[in-house]
Ligand SMILES: *[C@@H]1O[C@H](CO)[C@@H](O)[C@H](O)[C@H]1NC(C)=O
């Protein structure tokens with residue numbers, strides 16, 4: 709009897725969500741988005757490519773039947789912790805006019821209602837509330853995407869945090885562009901110096917306010933990359949973080965460059981202890 713019930717629910721899931729590839733699975737299924745195939749190590753949260761705490765879900769972000777990037781998602785704060793992706797060079801991709809996707813697999817299907825209520829993630833409606841002057845800030849941005857499919861894949865609310873509008877289009881946008889220039893110039897595959905490659909992690913630190921009483925507004929955002937520097941013939945990393953605060957255009961804020969170690973210390977101080985963002989600290 710019990711078996712039958714479980715079978716019914718899974719059949720139903722398949723009918724309602726026709727996606728063939730499952731997404732909320734451990735990171736070993738999409739290890740290509742991490743330096744040396746190794747996701748960050750965050751004690752009691754993420755170890756050995758797996759979530760150690762049911763609050764956090766590992767998502768291999770699938771779009772059009774391929775994995776495009778990876779996200780560690782916090783279902784209590786309803787924002788991503790980080791998105792991990794490969795940067796393979798500056799490509800001119802038109803910003804797609806896109807609708808925002810959500811992630812049905814994060815939810816439990818309530819068998820009585822036979823529909824999903826979005827308890828474990830942000831929805832489009834949450835972002836209508838705008839007392840906080842925030843909009844949808846991408847962690848994995850369109851401008852770091854390698855093709856149109858990947859660009860489209862970034863339009864999932866599981867890759868989005870409430871970001872101050874002026875910060876999103878100001879210093880953070882300039883940082884995204886600066887990172888393109890640096891990675892394009894120095895970051896190449898170790899065995900093929902014609903090919904640009906960097907592994908990037910972009911994340912957010914939860915703050916004290918909530919959008920629509922549901923979605924955490926991060927106190928800061930951070931970005932780091934690890935790559936083989938073909939100029940110095942050694943592994944190299946850079947790191948950045950900035951508060952999620954309003955800024956004036958005339959301030960022309962520049963986000964300072966920091967080391968990977970400094971970022972790990974910052975996150976350990978402001979959020980939780982991080983053992984490693986990149987395998988072997990990108991050495
Ligand atoms: C990307 O999204 C846009 C808007 O939804 C759509 O028109 C386009 O076909 C998509 N492209 C790919 C490659 O999926």
Ligand SMILES: *[C@@H]1O[C@H](CO)[C@@H](O)[C@H](O)[C@H]1NC(C)=O
Nearest residue numbers: 798799800885886888889892
């Ligand atoms: C990326 O390439 C486009 C087209 O070649 C160019 O206009 C743009 O300035 C480049 N961006 C960066 C950050 O190098």
Ligand SMILES: *[C@@H]1O[C@H](CO)[C@@H](O)[C@H](O)[C@H]1NC(C)=O
Nearest residue numbers: 890894937939940944945946
């Ligand atoms: C790569 O190495 C060169 C030469 O040592 C250095 O000037 C540059 O800043 C390095 N790039 C990165 C991203 O570390």
Ligand SMILES: *[C@@H]1O[C@H](CO)[C@@H](O)[C@H](O)[C@H]1NC(C)=O
Nearest residue numbers: 882957958959960961962963
């Ligand atoms: C903003 O700052 C950058 C770097 O500090 C500088 O190159 C740029 O010219 C400044 N832009 C304006 C509009 O002041």
